[in-house]
Amino acid sequence: MTFSQTTLTPQDVLLTGEWIADGSGVREDDVCSRIRAILPSLRNLAISSDGWSKLLRDPRDERFWELTYPQSEMQGGGAPQLENVTGFYAKSKYDLGSPPNQQAESFHALCASVERTCSELTQAGDAGLARALVDRLRHVEWESLSELLKELILLVEQSLLRENTPHHRWILTNLSLSLARFISSASRERPASPSP
Numbered sequence: 001m002t003f004s005q006t007t008l009t010p011q012d013v014l015l016t017g018e019w020i021a022d023g024s025g026v027r028e029d030d031v032c033s034r035i036r037a038i039l040p041s042l043r044n045l046a047i048s049s050d051g052w053s054k055l056l057r058d059p060r061d062e063r064f065w066e067l068t069y070p071q072s073e074m075q076g077g078g079a080p081q082l083e084n085v086t087g088f089y090a091k092s093k094y095d096l097g098s099p100p101n102q103q104a105e106s107f108h109a110l111c112a113s114v115e116r117t118c119s120e121l122t123q124a125g126d127a128g129l130a131r132a133l134v135d136r137l138r139h140v141e142w143e144s145l146s147e148l149l150k151e152l153i154l155l156v157e158q159s160l161l162r163e164n165t166p167h168h169r170w171i172l173t174n175l176s177l178s179l180a181r182f183i184s185s186a187s188r189e190r191p192a193s194p195s196p
Contacts, residue, residue, distance in 0.1 A: 006037040008058050008065070016070070017079035028079065035080045039067070046094035055094045056082075064090040066138065085138045103142060110182045111137055117175045124168040129159050133175075149179050 017032030028036075042056035042065060054067040066085045071078030090096065092104040093111055114137060118130035133152055140148045156176045160169060 005034055007041050007060070008038060008063070010061070013084045015082040017081065019079045032079050035067075035082050038082065045090075046096065048093065055085075055090055055096075066090070083138060086141055088141045089138050106182065106185060107142075107145070110178070113178055114175070117171060117178075120171050121168075121175075124165065124171060126159060126168065129155060146183050149183050153179050153183075 015031055015035055015038075017035055018029045019026045019032070020029055039056070041060075042058055044054065045057055045064075046055040048054070052069060056065045056067060057063070058065060064085050064087055066083050068081050068083070069078040070081050088107070089111070092107040095104070095108070114133055118134050121127070121130040121133075132155060136148055136152065153176055156172050156179070160172045160176070164172070
């Protein structure tokens with residue numbers, strides 16, 4: 001592998017590996033190999049409370065990266081994914097450095113709730129919406145969070161307009177209410193200074 005294949009470039013934002021099944025079994029694709037080659041160049045900062053994700057930082061440009069296994073239901077945990085995330089998301093989810101503040105704790109709770117709900121959405125057949133919700137939360141800063149959540153509520157409401165099973169509608173309704181509650185509480189807690 002070349003140097004550019006063993007390090008992250010400024011253009012890298014999301015690397016999603018896949019496992020390929022062929023006649024001889026299951027093997028990793030080139031992206032899995034690249035992620036494996038990149039990991040030694042990153043600093044380990046934290047592991048999530050459930051143990052399924054890890055926060056890393058590239059010492060060359062100080063960007064935060066989250067290592068996850070989106071297909072964790074697969075044997076062995078599934079193929080890896082390395083995604084650039086905002087400092088706000090990283091500090092909120094992984095409780096880094098500074099003492100926790102109410103915004104970080106609230107946002108972390110919201111992310112955890114949305115991630116759980118997205119697992120249910122995926123099982124209910126709405127993987128596209130689930131992915132859109134999780135992806136967008138990982139790339140938001142506090143200052144634009146309320147606007148993003150309003151957009152996400154619209155996405156959820158559009159999904160509600162389609163024909164869905166009662167269980168699917170229940171999931172979407174609860175998600176919409178959670179997002180709206182967070183917007184209401186966040187507007188009362190506007191930070192006095194920039195993001196944590």
